[in-house]
Amino acid sequence: MNLFDYIRPTSLDEAIAAGATPGAAYLSGGTNLLDLMKIGVKTPATVVDITRLPGLDSIERLADGATRIGAMVRNSDLAHDSDFATAYPAVAEALLSGASGQLRNAARLGGNLMQQTRCAYYQDPKSACNRRAPGTGCAAIGGETRNHAVIGWSDQCIATHPSDFCVPLAALGAVVEIAGPDGTRDLPIDQLHLLPDAASAGGMALHPGELITGLRLPPEAAGFRAYSRYLKLRERTSYAFAIVSAAAMLRIEDGVILEARLALGGVAAKPWRRPEAEAMLRGTKPDAETFHAAAKALMAGAKPSGDNAAKITLAKRLATRALQRAAEGTPGVMPALPASVFPSEPTDRGDHADA
Amino acid sequence: MPDTFPTSGAHTRMGSNSGQPMTRRDxxxxxxxxxTYAADNRPEGVLHAVYAMSSEARGQVTSLNVAAALAHPGVVHVMTPENRPPLARDPDSKPGGMALRTEALQDNSVRYVGQPIALVVAQTLEAATEGAALLSPTYAVEPARIGFDGGEAFETDSTGFGSPPTVNVGDIEAGRAAGTHHFDATYETPLQYHNAMEPHAIVAEWDGDHLTIDTPNQAIVMARGAFADYFDIPAENVVLRSPYLGGGFGSKALPIGPQLLTILAARELQRPVKLALRRDQMFGPVMHRGATRQRLRLDMDETGQLTAIDHHTTATTSSFDTFIEGASAASRNTYASPAIATSHSGVRVDTGTPGAMRAPGEATGSAALECAVDEAAEVMGLDPLEFRLRNYAETDPQTGKAFSSKALRECYALGAKSFGWENRPLAPRQMRDAQGHLVGWGMGTALFAAHMNxxxxxxxxxxxxxxxxxxxxxxxxxxxxxxxxxxxxxxxxxxxxxxxxxxxxxxxxxxxxxxxxxxxxxxxxxxxxxxxxxxxxxxxxxxxxxxxxxxxxxxxxxxxxxxxxxxxxxxxxxxxxxxxxxxxxxxxxxxxxxxxRDPGHAEARAMFSHGAVFAEVKVDPELGQVRVTRLIGAFAAGRIINPHLARSQLLGGMIWGLGFALMEEGIHDKRTGRPVNGDLAGYHVPVNADVPMVEALMVHEDDDFVNPLGVKGVGELGITGSVGAIANAVWHATGVRPRSFPIHLETLIG
Amino acid sequence: MTLSISLIVNGEQKDIALEDPRATLLDVLRDRVGLTGTKKGCDRGQCGACTVLVDGRRINSCLALAASQDGAEVTTIEGLATGDDLHPLQAAFIEADGFQCGYCTPGQIMSALGLIREGLADNDPERIREGMSGNICRCAAYQGITEAVIKGHKAMTDTGESQI
CATH class of the missing domain: 3.30.365.10 (Aldehyde oxidase/xanthine dehydrogenase, molybdopterin binding domain)
Structure with a gap:
């Protein structure tokens, strides 16, 4: 890790002034930034610790029914806030399926939205990477690509966005609140993570010096509480990034879907959502075939970026499954294995007999 | 040896401590x-060392920016091939027995990613770490050779540390001809990395020509001698302290380059020096399990008795040293067959040299053999346990000798009963749980030699x-x-x-x-x-x-x-x-x-621990996600000194089997040779939630031949059998035969 | 630049002149405070060996800049036993053989304490397994760990300790 200046401003203005200097980086929970500094991917000249900025650590229900979450709210606090988890169960489930109890205690909302890709080539400063070092190329192409993007990628970059949290947030149309040298602005979460295109590797839509101060879930986002799930495929039962994940939320009345939300994680450089896929479900009855058709529409145009064609099949099937599970109703209590396709194993199978 | 050495059965002096399930004294x-683990030692004035790693798999280091490293505040010394003091023993020498070549800055060459190319010593760990990064090496790079098809094939004259690569019993062609049913398949296992929780560490301190090192080691006195050789001092001048190892699994027996460099730095600077490997450095110079490609040909007569077992293994090793995973050896002692052919060959790739990793040879060989036997049972239309019983080895198939003890039949019976094996449908895809997940049951035989040194x-x-x-x-x-x-x-x-x-x-x-x-x-x-x-x-x-x-x-x-x-x-x-x-x-x-071991007994008897492992898996039929919901093993390993701790050892081995079957895989980029998952977020080992139910049962076994105590061993037994049991359960659930490890979920979906 | 920070470690105030802003809480605990019970397994939040409680919450001390923790209350494995009296979780880990090599054990125990204080594990083994999955044990003593958390939690509940 390079030497840096550490400062801990006490006001947002002070923080932004410091953050706007060349080479500055904002530090919140540190679970991603510090990690990237240790492996030489991030080399900030100044680390601006924003963890103690006032007023960024609350969860508020606004008068119009929206919910605002401060950028310094911890993942664990948000997931375990009973009002929040009741209103947005898929978000809570996604949060609890990510990382570990320790990391969720440290990680904050803002940092989570800013989380960088886990592409091995991005993480290796010796490898070509347009995202890390624009113009150097993409070493992932032609490399080990089992975990890479299958939709929305370009020859510039085939990385995926690793967050679980952002997937249901995208489905719910969350709005990111940003402050910077030029004042404050709102940005739909759909525009926070930029897809690569022919000319650029994508990345974050924040301008230099800008930081995330909070996130709003619009009033209608609370309308899916009764039919929401987040599911995640991974290489081990817990403490692993998704191979593919899916958030599905439905508003059902009298057996008819009034509105549907559907987003996928692990397939693209951002949470993958398409309103036209959701529109296909509106006015239909929950049904596996319709769900599958929507999932197919969501992944239309997908193509492997390497040895990862199976992810396309998995993504469609997982999206279908998430819709099915959502249609069955939000579980009464958080599953013991959040986001797992498996329910809890019975406990009376020989172990802990005396417990 | 003592003049009299009564055997355990007749021995009246045996007291009441052995056999008790005591909790750990530590x-x-x-x-x-x-x-106190090695890195916990903090002698007065200790300096911190970090070694710079090669980012290239093959070639030469052409420059190092030593000035930049030295200019970093706190850096006190940079050791490179230019100024590295001499070692009395060439790091490329192999004096025989248990030894491997290692990299201690003997020249500018690079032979795998992660190889030490310089050592930076500083007042603080932070400064040493950054100093190593500031060296910004440049290289003359040659193309990396990675994977079975990228490397250079060769005939090997040994497996492991000097074991014979080829052992044949009977007439394999005659055996093959005697078979009415034939099975032929190839299995692959990947590179695996030990990844003990404690990364290798050393604190070295000199006092004149006396050296004290705190470093985790599995063979303390042997290693003391090796360290002494490198520094040309009598073995008595070296004190090696290793009261606790944070896991070893085979990777902490032989001196490695970074340790030698740390000791050199301590002598050069006349200060105690500490070095602890970073986790990413655990994917280079500290050995690993080589990848294997194993062809198994099994021939059976009408009754399902094996007439021939032919097991050939190709395993990867480094470009500069030979350690071949002796996987085919698993077929020498497990099942009865009049003809057995076992052989090995190698492929040289640009990784570090493999070495002993928990059940070296046995784990990979058992994985393939137990899958093959299961497939052969399917060919015969037989229950997998019945097939194994029909091929039960009453005497050692390799030597024909009597076993010193073998309660495998009892293990099969106890394990099957505890598991409920008798209710298993023969065909795959017959069982589902309430959620519609496929359920499968599989089994494997566990076998591990009862070694003594x-x-x-x-x-x-x-x-x-x-x-x-x-x-x-x-x-x-x-x-x-x-x-x-x-x-x-x-x-x-x-x-x-x-x-x-x-x-x-x-x-x-x-x-x-x-x-x-x-x-x-x-x-x-x-x-x-x-x-x-x-x-x-x-x-x-x-x-x-x-x-x-x-x-x-x-x-x-x-x-x-x-x-x-x-x-x-x-x-x-x-x-x-x-x-x-x-x-x-x-x-x-x-x-x-x-x-x-009593040489007479060693000559007369074949000595192994045995066991039977039964696995239940659930598999999502559309998504391929697998969970091992039950894993039950029954083991016979001679006298059990402490059932409490032996059970833990067996459970740990079984869970290693789970990791082997479903997740462990060291992946190197084929173009550069760099690990793409060289950390614990990418190299998956099982976590707590992966193991909802695991049990190890122990079958009583008296053995008057292995040693006077009647003790065999349990450390590596559990991993054997378990890999196959899980893979076979996956087949039984899905109808898909896994032949490549780990079993990726996408291979299980139609 | 030298930063002055102060930590309450196991109830004791430690004023530390931090010459290097790069130091993590883990390295400060081990190298400066001299509490080496907390272990470094990966240094990247991928194994849990460095778990400590900060202001009552379990975190990976390897991914916390010490400077950022100024003023925090830190509890490490050394802060659990009272004299010769082991904390119920420590006793339960021994009894259930919740470890082999012991290297991950301080992190496991601190994580278990954090999990219990989070109040979410109940006595459901599956929730405990999930809740303890951020602590890798390569020896794979998982069954003993889960059993130890259940036993330790029960003992803590019996003595009212989990409410602290």
Missing amino acids: GLAKVTGTA KAEARAVLRADGSAMIATAGADMGQGAWTALAQIAADGLGLGIDQVEFRSGDSTLPNGGVAGGSGHTATAGSALFAAGEGVIRKLADLATEDPESPLFGAGNAGVVARDGRLHRADDDSRSQSYSEILRNAGVEELEGKGEGA
Whole structure:
């Protein structure tokens, strides 16, 4: 890790002034930034610790029914806030399926939205990477690509966005609140993570010096509480990034879907959502075939970026499954294995007999 | 060796410590954070060292920016091939036995990613780390050779550390011809990395030509000698302390380059120097399990009896040294067959050199063999357990010798019963749970040789009747601090709390190697013999003392128990150790013992631990996600010194099998040779949630031949059998035969 | 630049002149405060060996800049036993053989304490397994760990300790 200046401003203005200097980086929970500094991917000249900025650590229900979450709210606090988890169960489930109890205690909302890709080539400063070092190329192409993007990628970059949290947030149309040298602005979460295109590797839509101060879930986002799930495929039962994940939320009345939300994680450089896929479900009855058709529409145009064609099949099937599970109703209590396709194993199978 | 060495069955001096499920004697230190692992040592004035790693797999380092590193605040020294002081032993030498080449800046060449190319020493860890980064090496790069098809194939003259690559029994062509049913398949296993929780670490300090090193080591006295050779000092001048290893699994026996460089730096700077590997450095110079490609051809007659087993393994090794995963050896001793052909070849790739990793050869070989046997059972239309029973080896298939003991049939029966195997449908895809997930049951046979090496021990009985007993044993988690103390206390006829057990330090008698699952048997035998030596002398004192109630009983006429000698023919006549010593005017009595296998028994018998593992998996039919919902093993491994700890060892091995089957895989970029998952986020090992139910049952087994204690070993047994059991359960659930490990979920979806 | 920070470590105030802003809480605990019970397994939040409680929450001390923790209350494995009296979780880990090599154990125990204080594990083994999955044990003593958390939690509940 390079030497840096550490400062801990006490006001947002002070923080932004410091953050706007060349080479500055904002530090919140540190679970991603510090990690990237240790492996030489991030080399900030100044680390601006924003963890103690006032007023960024609350969860508020606004008068119009929206919910605002401060950028310094911890993942664990948000997931375990009973009002929040009741209103947005898929978000809570996604949060609890990510990382570990320790990391969720440290990680904050803002940092989570800013989380960088886990592409091995991005993480290796010796490898070509347009995202890390624009113009150097993409070493992932032609490399080990089992975990890479299958939709929305370009020859510039085939990385995926690793967050679980952002997937249901995208489905719910969350709005990111940003402050910077030029004042404050709102940005739909759909525009926070930029897809690569022919000319650029994508990345974050924040301008230099800008930081995330909070996130709003619009009033209608609370309308899916009764039919929401987040599911995640991974290489081990817990403490692993998704191979593919899916958030599905439905508003059902009298057996008819009034509105549907559907987003996928692990397939693209951002949470993958398409309103036209959701529109296909509106006015239909929950049904596996319709769900599958929507999932197919969501992944239309997908193509492997390497040895990862199976992810396309998995993504469609997982999206279908998430819709099915959502249609069955939000579980009464958080599953013991959040986001797992498996329910809890019975406990009376020989172990802990005396417990 | 002692003059007399009674076997366990007839041995009346065996006390009440062995066989007890005692909790760990080192438990208190480990749960309070006071157990001192190597990197926990902080001698006054210690400097921190970090080595710079090659980012290239093959070529030459052409420049290092030493000035930039030295300019970084806190950096005090940079060692490169230019200024590296000489070593008395060439790091590329292999003096025989257990040795591998290592990289200690002998030249500018680079032979794998992660190889040390410089050592940076600084006042702080932060400065040393950044100093190493600032070296910004440049290279003349040659193309990396990675994978079976990228590397250079060769014929090997050994597997492991010098084992024969080819063993043939009977006439393989005749066996093949005798078969009416034939099976032929190829299985692949990937590179695997040990990844003990404690990264290798060393704190080195010189005092003149005396060297003290705190470093985790599985073979303390052997390693002491090797370190001494590198620095041209007598072995006695090296003190190697390794009271606790944070896991070893085979990766912590041989000196490695970074340790040598740290010792050199400590001498150069005349300061203590500490180096602890980073996790990403655990994917280079500290060995790994080579990848294997195994072709298995099984031939059966009409009744399902094997007529031929042909097992050929191709394994990867490095470009500069040879360690071939001896996977085919699994087929030499597991199932009966009139003809067995086992052979190996190698492929050289640009990785570090593989080495012994928990059940080296056995784990990979068992994985393939148990899958193949399961597939053969399917060919025959037989239940997999029935097929295994029809091919039960009553004598060792390789040598024809009788087994020293083999309760495998009992393991099959107990495991099957506990698991409920009899209800298993023969065909796959027959069982589903309430959620519609596919359920499958599979099994595998566990087998591991009952190795012994050589060890020594020393016991001293003190005037107060307590004793000190010592051997340089190594506890890497298997429980040596406890199990060896139990054996030692029995040898002395004392309660365990009357015995001060010293271990983990090279100043003590050679405790042999904590490896090959033979440490308890070997060091335990030495300790027991040392205690027995003391008791023999004590018995002489008592039985020759006319004042003693034991007078005239003769050495063999007394029994040691709870700090007293009793007459064997009259238990009421006894005398305490302290009284015997006092009456004889003796301050203390010393005994020495050695542990090694009786050569006669070794010649006459085949010696293995056995077991049977049963697995239940659930598989999502559309998504391929797998969860191992039950894993039950039944094992027979001779006398169990501590059932509590042996069970933990077996469970740990079984969970290693789970990791092998479903997740472990070291992936190197084929173009650069760089690990793409060289950390614990990418290299997956099982977590707690992966293991909802695992059980290890133990089958009683008396063995009068393996050693006087009747002890085999349990450290590596659990991983064998388990991989196959899980893979076979995956087939039984899905109908898809896994032939490549780990089993990726996308291979299970239609 | 030298930063002055102060930590309450196991109830004791430690004023530390931090010459290097790069130091993590883990390295400060081990190298400066001299509490080496907390272990470094990966240094990247991928194994849990460095778990400590900060202001009552379990975190990976390897991914916390010490400077950022100024003023925090830190509890490490050394802060659990009272004299010779083991904390119920420590006793339970020994009893259930919730470890082998012991290297991950301080992190496991601190994580278990954090999990219990989070109040979410109940006595459901599956929730405990999930909740303890951020602590890798390569020896794979998982069954003992889960059993130890259940036993330790029960003992804590019996003594009212989990409410602290």
